[in-house]
Amino acid sequence: MNVVSLAQMLEFSQKGDERGHLVVVEGMEDVPFDIKRIFYIYGSDPDVVRGQHANRESEFVLINVAGTSKVKVKDGKGNEAVYSLNRPHTGVYLPRMIWKDMYDFSEDSVLLCLASTHYDGNEYIRDYDEFVKIVNNQNS
Numbered sequence: 001m002n003v004v005s006l007a008q009m010l011e012f013s014q015k016g017d018e019r020g021h022l023v024v025v026e027g028m029e030d031v032p033f034d035i036k037r038i039f040y041i042y043g044s045d046p047d048v049v050r051g052q053h054a055n056r057e058s059e060f061v062l063i064n065v066a067g068t069s070k071v072k073v074k075d076g077k078g079n080e081a082v083y084s085l086n087r088p089h090t091g092v093y094l095p096r097m098i099w100k101d102m103y104d105f106s107e108d109s110v111l112l113c114l115a116s117t118h119y120d121g122n123e124y125i126r127d128y129d130e131f132v133k134i135v136n137n138q139n140s
């Protein structure tokens with residue numbers, strides 16, 4: 001299974017009217033998991049790279065509710081993809097066990113992250129070489 005192919009852009013419906021826009025994201029409806037946690041990232045300089053980890057358990061959807069950023073994902077087996085987050089009604093779904101780097105943050109970037117789990121630092125893999133070994137079954 002190529003986890004990079006499981007990552008995908010999602011488009012949420014906009015319920016806009018003359019008063020402005022409204023976007024709804026419901027767990028198990030608009031994203032493929034129950035949302036247990038949200039966090040958001042802002043004030044990151046354009047030359048900062050965040051993420052740089054994989055998660056054994058958590059699935060995420062990332063949405064730039066303001067501004068723009070990019071997300072590069074890798075499976076540790078040579079497959080990778082880059083997603084541009086540049087509209088508040090689109091997001092990218094990231095499955096478990098995928099390496100992710102977030103970068104190219106615009107000054108006004110507010111990156112909303114929806115997660116399928118409560119926070120547990122122990123499920124993070126923060127060393128890329130270790131991640132490569134794990135996904136290639138050289139270690140566990």
Ligand code: TYD
Pocket residue numbers: 037039041050051052119
């Ligand atoms: P980190 O995972 O380094 O952020 P990013 O994914 O953007 O690179 O998290 C930064 C700090 O915040 C780190 O000390 C862990 C903490 N943190 C929580 O306590 N709960 C959370 O849900 C998240 C995502 C991070």
